[in-house]
Amino acid sequence: MELRHHARISEIPAQAWDALAPDDQPFLRHAYLHALETAGCIGAGTGWQSAHAALWDEGRLLAAMPLYLKQHSMGEYVFDWAWAEAYAQHGLAYYPKWLAAIPFTPVPGQRILGATAALRRALLAAVLDAARHSGLSSLHLLFAAADETRWALELGCMRRSAVQFHWHNAGYRDFEDFLAALSRDKRKKIRQERRRVAEAGVSLRVIEGAQISLRDWSFFTRCYERNYALHRSAPYLNLDFFERLGDKLPQHCVLLIASQGQRDIAASLLLRDSTALYGRYWGALEDVSCLHFEACYYAPIEYAIAQGLQRFEGGAQGEHKLARGLQPVETASLHWLADARFSDAVQRFLERESLGMALYINELEARNPLRQTGS
Structure with missing residues (x-):
């Protein structure tokens, strides 16, 4: 298997990409990502440069993920500005960084496409290995699926939790x-x-x-x-x-x-x-x-x-959605930092943050707007 990075989604045949994508989910479709690039939302002057990762075997696409070289942290909905500022204060460059995500879209779900779970995990491992040899500061996988979260933790990434509000039918x-x-x-x-x-x-x-x-x-x-x-x-x-x-x-x-x-x-x-x-x-x-x-x-x-x-996802953040019948849902993003000193510091921060997030979610669930007996 060979890992390649593609500067344009058009370098990967749409039929091969979509054959690996989850059925009927719009955000991972080749046409969706292609529209972002051809409309100029991604590319020169935007701070987003496509670097889509793909595993190939003799011309056959085995696994792929949307991957971007980022010059800033806008349009991500997982906020790491403080990490970038800490790097800058120590004379280090946080940008560019690698970001595996759907641009401008905080919808949780699968981020790695593949014919099998083993191939999806192999692609994640290959991208992490490439990150270690890239000279870049970091790799981030946002709003990942449960299996991808587990694999990333096994491969040495750090988990960051957040909360969204979804309505369930x-x-x-x-x-x-x-x-x-x-x-x-x-x-x-x-x-x-x-x-x-x-x-x-x-x-x-x-x-x-x-x-x-x-x-x-x-x-x-x-x-x-x-x-x-x-x-x-x-x-x-x-x-x-x-x-x-x-x-x-x-x-x-x-x-x-x-x-x-x-x-x-x-x-x-x-x-x-x-x-x-x-x-x-x-x-x-x-x-x-x-x-x-x-x-x-x-x-x-x-x-x-x-x-x-079955559900309506109301987008990122917004505690006011709770009063309108939407329920708190925990989401996960995964982060790998090349600098061991900063990685240790961020890990300690995330441990404290995750405790606070767990308490916050418990508080939200206690304010469940769904009717209780006699209300």
């Missing part, structure tokens, strides 16, 4: 059935928030797949870009990427557009597979009280129930 018949499962105060709050949106004259429509027009993508992008502008930051993605996503992976795209009277004022984009809905991006041209909650939580949950999906 308990076989609800409709949104009212879901509300009935919540405590009284949470039911009341959600109904009040949905009522505010309705009283403002705002309604939402769902557009799926190939029904999403170029005009719809253009409108959504305006909303998405405005959301970043309000936070004084630049968006990671662009209209070219969204149009490519809609063209190549339409079966995964769900667009919610909010209208006030005859005027469209907001939009949220979700991706889906056969079992899950993934909350992604949102923006509004007008400020309407509680519209964010409606477009990013309540309407997606309603859609997931109607479609019989």
Whole structure:
């Protein structure tokens, strides 16, 4: 077997890549990663340089992983800025680093593709060995699957835990059935928030797949870009990427557009597979009280129930999601640092952080919004 690094996903045949990818999950599809590169979201001037790792045997792809050479830590949702600052204070370079992740996407799941578990583990071992001889500061594997987490720990990586909030479908018949499962105060709050949106004259429509027009993508992008502008930051993605996503992976795209009277004022984009809905991006041209909650939580949950999906992942962070029926879920990222001194220091930090994270998750679970007997 031979380990190769590819500066473009197009160097790997799409059919060979997708044959190893999990069934029907959009973020690891060749077309998704290719759209990021061809739209310029990844590449020159972005701080992301593709270095996709692949195991080959006489022209046959055995295993692969999305891998990037990073010049910063933006767009990752696992924050290591303090580590980079500590390196700099000691006259060392933290960047560039290797990052195995889905760019701009904190969806947990498989990160290493392979025909067998043994080949997936072999690729991870080969990449770690290459990292040790690369002269780079570190290798990071974000939001990894359980088996990948176990392998990485066996191979000498450090684990960092975080928490996300996911909604789980308990076989609800409709949104009212879901509300009935919540405590009284949470039911009341959600109904009040949905009522505010309705009283403002705002309604939402769902557009799926190939029904999403170029005009719809253009409108959504305006909303998405405005959301970043309000936070004084630049968006990671662009209209070219969204149009490519809609063209190549339409079966995964769900667009919610909010209208006030005859005027469209907001939009949220979700991706889906056969079992899950993934909350992604949102923006509004007008400020309407509680519209964010409606477009990013309540309407997606309603859609997931109607479609019989098992869960809705609401994205990274956001303790406020707990009050809206989403539950805490622990995620894992794995880290390897070349410098033994910093590795030891980070290991001690992570041990303390993991204790705090465990207490935090216990606290969140104690505030479970699902109805208790008599509530």
